[in-house]
Amino acid sequence: MRRTRQRPQSPGGAAAAIDFQVARLGAVALQGGGVLDDARLAYKVFGRLQAGRPVVVYPTSFATHHTDLEWLIGPGKALDPERLAIVMINLFGSGLSSSPSNHDAGPQAFPKLTMHDNVHAQQRLMTEILGVRRIALVVGFSMGAQAAFHWGALYPDLVERIAPICGSARTSRHNFVFLEGVKAALTADPTFRDGVFNAKPTQGLRAMGRVYAGWGLSAAFYRDETYLTLGFRSLEDFLVRDWEARFSRRDGNDLLAMIWTWQHADISLTPAWKGDLTRALQAIAARALVMPSETDLYFSIEDSRSEAAAMPAATLLPIPTKWGHRVNVPAQNPADASFIDAALMAFLRPPQDPTG
Structure with a gap:
């Protein structure tokens, strides 16, 4: 395994001015069988990865690159790179990490990848390549929120907090x-x-x-x-x-x-839980801040309420908005962006000692 600097090609073929690194994971066995050859994860680190500094994992969402979601990171914000090390990871299928568009054998040969496959690869990046032993927070929007749920369920001894925003632990039928x-x-x-x-x-x-x-x-x-x-x-x-x-x-x-990955996202599809979503949610030991949008039409607040109720240490904090699923476009919708940043700021503070 190795990591390299990468300057991606834009759709027109010219080099794009995007600064990120690529972790090469080799041949990766997949949850549904088969192998992803020469698996690659594109990621960007904000702040310094060093002993004693809390680490945040921030997976991307559907049809986005890390550049679309960097607005949540900055001085004075909840994800402040002066205090934290934030690792943004592009999902498989994004066009930056392994995807049909950059697959050596062509798009026809690109395998079906689950959210489990994404998070297993992300865990290898964090622990084997970046040397991280503890993750303070996994935060994400939409499919990134689904990744956060998977992190909490699959790696309870590694993750302290998760903050899924407008996402679910299992994609509903609707x-x-x-x-x-x-x-x-x-x-x-x-x-x-x-x-x-x-x-x-x-x-x-x-x-x-x-x-x-x-x-x-x-x-x-x-x-x-x-x-x-x-x-x-x-x-x-x-x-x-x-x-x-x-x-x-x-x-x-x-x-x-990415649509296939989204449709088949389900934290419970492992030999341990055999499709029992309640048991899988109960296995999430991390503190959780579940933030649905009150007006999201496809990641419904009812689903979030049910999932949060089954988790041992979850707080449900609906976002009061008319913006539906689009709470994460600060240039158009600064009020929701501020709400999310403030909620994450409070969530990252050490819990109060009730005896103090």
Whole structure:
């Protein structure tokens, strides 16, 4: 195993100005059978990894790179690199870590990867390559929140706290069906043949963005025409310049790989728990701050409430918002970003001694 500096290629082929490292894990056996050859994890470290400094793991989310989520890190914030070492890890399928778009054998040969596979690889990065023996916090949004739940369930002796934001320990049936609609819009593109895209699915990416727009934000957001306060001229302008553009920058095969991972996320699918979600949640010894959005349409607050109730040391803190799932876009939505930062700041403080 080794780590290297990496300058990725942009979709147009030119070197992109993104600073990160790549850990090469070799051939990795997968939860569902099979092997991911030459498995690679792209990551970025903020702050110094040194003895005595708390370490935070921050996995990315669906269709994002670490650069999309760095806003939560900075001086004076909960994730302050002057006090903490923060390791942002790009999920498999992101286009930076191992993905269909960079797979040596081509996208057709890229295997199905679960969230277990992601977190097992992340654990190897943290312990075997970076030498970390204790993790103060695992925090993530959406699929990153699913990763946080998996960290807590799979490595209870390693992780002190988890903070899943707008995510779940198991993808619900309703969430699964939502993703079927997204996938159907994407794969209706004429470039989709024999299970893969053989060219950029421009039409499919635009259609996917429009389907996602109805789920990603709440009815109240649209009723109040909040998009007009963000610099968009109309609803159509918002759909085109925000939602269509959001997914058009990504690779279609990578998105399909991540959708599959998302649909099959379930902390309980191990020999120890055999699909018993309650038992898997009860095994999470870490303190947990579970933060659903009150208006999230596919990671529902009801699911978060049920999962938090089964965990030994969980606090449920709903985010009061009309922004649905999109609580993590601070340029558009600074109020929710501030709420999340303040909650994490309080969560990272040492617990009060009741006898003191």
